[in-house]
Amino acid sequence: MQNEPILTIPELQALTEALSMQWFHKPFQHVVSYNSRLRTTGGRYMLSDHSIEVNPQIEKEFGRDEVVGVIKHELCHYHxxxxxxxxxxxxxxxKALLKKTNSPRFCKSLKSRKLSSRSIRIYSCMQCGLRYERKRRVDTQRYRCGKCHGVLKETK
Known part of the structure; x- marks a missing residue:
């Protein structure tokens, strides 16, 4: 976590416009905003209205430098x-523009995303002992073992 406060929308817009002129020598004439619903990506460029959305979690976890990288990446799509x-x-x-502008190809993986994907549930068949590993919960009243049709029980 960084100590810098999160950018406001006008600051984010000004930063994007400045980066566009500095690295691409072209103006960014559309809207940039935060989208907290983004989970697996640092940002996205919208083809329909030419806007850019940035995941605010990137700034909270990695700081301003990573946000600059995400914006530069999205500006490559934009221009x-x-x-x-x-x-x-x-x-x-x-790929050539990414290299020319020193923009990252991918953003860093979010810690909050990593934690949620690690929770694995383990189920065992009470009859034959076969183990099942699942990310999602299994309704043990409805589903049975695929091998012997025995009752499943969560064994974590």
Whole structure:
């Protein structure tokens, strides 16, 4: 966790516009905002309205430098899409612009995301002892063992 306070929306907009001029020498003329519903990504570029959304959790966990990286990455999508060039992750234009602007290809993995994916539930068949590992809860009243149709019990 960083000690810097989280950016306000006007500060985020000003930062994005400044980064666009500094690294791309072109203006960013659309809206940038936070989207706390983003879970697996640091940000996203919206093709429909040319806006950029940033995951606020990135700034909370990794600080301002990582937010700058996410914004630069999304600006690569933005400027290439506006120009009608290859803006997708696999396109050579996109990869070249990432390298030219020193933008990250991926953002760091969120700690909050890692913790939620580690919770694995273990079920055992009471009859044959077969173990099942699942991320989601299994309704033991409804489902049975696939091998012998015995009763399942959570054994964590």
């Amino acid at each position: 290439l899409h506006i120009e009608g060039r290859g803006y997708k992750h696999g396109d050579s234009d996109f």
